[in-house]
Amino acid sequence: xxxxxxxxxxxxxxxxxxxxxxxxxxxxxxxxxxxxxxxxxxxxxxxxxxxxxxxxxxxxxxxxxxxxxxxxxxxxxxxxxxxxxxxxxxxxxxxxxxxxxxxxxxxxxxxxxxxxxx
Amino acid sequence: xxxxxxxxxxxxxxxxxxxxxxxxxxxxxxxxxxxxxxxxxxxxxxxxxxxxxxxxxxxxxxxxxxxxxxxxxxxxxxxxxxxxxxxxxxxxxxxxxxxxxxxxxxxxxx
Numbered sequence: 001x002x003x004x005x006x007x008x009x010x011x012x013x014x015x016x017x018x019x020x021x022x023x024x025x026x027x028x029x030x031x032x033x034x035x036x037x038x039x040x041x042x043x044x045x046x047x048x049x050x051x052x053x054x055x056x057x058x059x060x061x062x063x064x065x066x067x068x069x070x071x072x073x074x075x076x077x078x079x080x081x082x083x084x085x086x087x088x089x090x091x092x093x094x095x096x097x098x099x100x101x102x103x104x105x106x107x108x109x110x111x112x113x114x115x116x117x118x
Numbered sequence: 119x120x121x122x123x124x125x126x127x128x129x130x131x132x133x134x135x136x137x138x139x140x141x142x143x144x145x146x147x148x149x150x151x152x153x154x155x156x157x158x159x160x161x162x163x164x165x166x167x168x169x170x171x172x173x174x175x176x177x178x179x180x181x182x183x184x185x186x187x188x189x190x191x192x193x194x195x196x197x198x199x200x201x202x203x204x205x206x207x208x209x210x211x212x213x214x215x216x217x218x219x220x221x222x223x224x225x226x227x228x
Contacts, residue, residue, distance in 0.1 A: 047152070047208070047222070062216050063215075101152040103169075105208070106174065108165075110162055
């Protein structure tokens with residue numbers, strides 16, 4: 001059974017960089033052919049796709065976030081990470097990591113709340 | 119503003135059927151498969167439908183999906199109070215080269 005778990009600071013100051021890690025168990029990201037994605041959800045709002053990475057290292061990012069986002073793999077730890085720079089209060093959200101294919105996402109991590117505040 | 123358009127809310131009585139629509143364009147739904155998710159309050163979304171109408175293992179056949187042109191529909195039969203949740207559609211947008219979701223639909227089982 002594949003499981004994903006997000007981890008990282010729950011509070012980030014404005015203008016700083018948000019950094020989250022997703023630890024994968026039950027699958028090997030180095031040999032899996034899936035896409036590994038980050039998705040976020042502000043309180044009371046809908047889902048927003050942030051970006052994805054494949055084992056090859058190829059990435060796709062949401063055009064609205066592309067200038068601030070970096071997604072990377074750490075195959076030695078079976079993890080993938082999200083970095084979002086120059087954060088503002090608008091980046092406050094629950095952040096989910098997920099495994100998926102071209103047009104679907106499954107499973108999802110439980111999510112982690114990141115608040116941007118001074 | 120979400121790329122895919124869903125009704126904000128739908129409602130139906132227990133035991134009845136409900137459908138939730140998801141409207142897009144040729145760059146997303148029109149040329150890519152659609153997936154659906156259910157999100158209970160305070161929990162992560164759960165995978166319901168993929169490739170327009172396929173159910174992952176463990177999803178009951180009360181849930182169905184369809185697609186026509188640039189719109190997709192999720193159907194739920196035999197409604198239960200436990201089906202009360204937010205439902206989201208998703209796909210890939212080939213013009214944006216990005217994943218996209220609908221704004222979500224809140225289902226109320228009266």
